[in-house]
Amino acid sequence: MPQVTARELIVFLCAQGFIEDRQSGSHLTLWHETRRISVTVPVHTGCDVGRGLAIRILKDAGFSVEDFLQLR
Secondary structure, X not given: OOOEEHHHHHHHHHHOOOEEEEEEOOXXXXXXXXXXXXXXXXXXXXXXXXXXXXXXXXXXXXXXXXXXXXXX
16 A cells, blocks of 8 residues: 555545545545445644554445555
């Protein structure tokens, strides 16, 4: 898993059908209406999302690292 920014994760998830639901401070919650799941992405300017956290967010959204690498 490469280092990714929060913006890259958000762009990927939005391209897969997630929409921005709400934001509380520096955490953005995305919602997928069809699959009825939500994921939260920390949006800290100038910082990358940790590899472990990025993998967890993708897994919670129903994607693998391979899916991310192929579809981004």
